[in-house]
Amino acid sequence: MSTHHHLGLGIDIGGSGIKGAPVDLHKGRLAAERVRIPTPQPSTPEAVAGTVKEILDEFDWNGPFGCTFPAVVQHGVTRTAANVDERWIDCDAAAVLRRVTGRDALVVNDADAAGVAEAEFGAAGVGDGVVLVVTLGTGIGSALINHGHLVPNTEFGHLEIDGFDAESRAADSARERDDLDWEQWGERLTRYFTHVENLLWPDLIVVGGGVSKKFEKWSPHVHTRTRMVPAGLLNEAGIIGAALLAHR
Template sequence: MSRKHVGLGIDIGGSGIKGAPVDLEKGKLADERLRIPTPQPSTPEAVAEVVGQILDHFDWKDPFGCTFPAVVQHGVTQTAANVDKTWIGADAHHVIKHVTGRKALVVNDADAAGMAEVEYGAAKGHKGTVLVSTLGTGIGSALVIGGRLVPNTELGHVELDGVDYETRAADSAREREDLSWEDWGARLTRYYQHIENLLWPDLIVVGGGVSKKFSRWSPYVSTRTPLVPAELLNEAGIIGAALLAHE
């Protein structure tokens, strides 16, 4: 496999930072991924040091892609949900390049996963409006229209029934309240029907760990839009980051 068809993606999360080279023709990892626990406190410099360790492990000298659990606007991290608050307003591109000596494209984690699903996964070849929705601690979203990403949509934070609705419909809410699949499905129906009325997507792809149990809860979700499980699962962020950096 020629080097020009290989990228490298790193997925920064609140508990772990993982990365691997990616075969960009197949949309698959080209080597076993390396995971290192996220340093505490997870300051920009400390996280960048771990990113550098992953790059060194794979002897990677070229530009690479990096996901981050926040709004990322032109390389600046504007929010910080599960990482140190010093990330708010940080120039992530500058910090990572300064610490690692290599250039990174930093993107929102849901956006990276969404692009991977559109390019290689459940929405491959789809030319319409695709919403990729990740159900986990919160609700992440990626909106892709005609193959082009609309970055930082943050659709998990829509206000419904007087609350930020991810507090009721995320997978963490299901676990916290010990909801049955049916009761959780009713909340997801409320959420997705609201999003449908705002955006009229052609396809909704659901990611996050619970997508592995799609057949157990999806019968209780009613949408007019086709609803399908994500295919790339835990590797989507790494693959999408490598793809976006390569492009």
């Protein structure tokens, strides 16, 4: 697939799978069926980069690409490693990907990539001012967007609230672990979002992650002063955001 100016390619690296697809950057959607390959175990930088190369080769993609990663990413260096091999800590991920794949890579935190995609093509428009995108899953991911511009590597899932790491009480995994009904979980989410609102005063909160599909079940039990909407792009947001950021 040759590089067209309206096409990008995004890769989404997770603890269990690595997914990738070309993206139509005008429409904000995948331009071909995505490819998913299980994440190699152990998930060392070399092994993961090899899998990324397989996906690029599958699409015959030779240009620059964007790549999400479940970690804090500072200027292409992965500073943390959630659900992946600890050899990623302080690894120059962009350099490893460039060497192994032979293409230039832009590496970005996975929640940040999803946030950028939502702001550009999803539930949040650039006119919405300060947008907080929160993904509720195993943990709580966050992305802060100001008039379309990303403030990278916010870790608002790890705020300490009532003596607890917020995600240990309010993530979707905590709902399942503590066997909470929607109303009980809603109380915890209200506590979480109220705290975040008082720090950031966002204009809009977009909620992603698997539970965004069940938004109407739990959202009535969450009380915020900020308007809250479900994510629009669901599981493709990371791929789309990574491709967009690499293109920019």
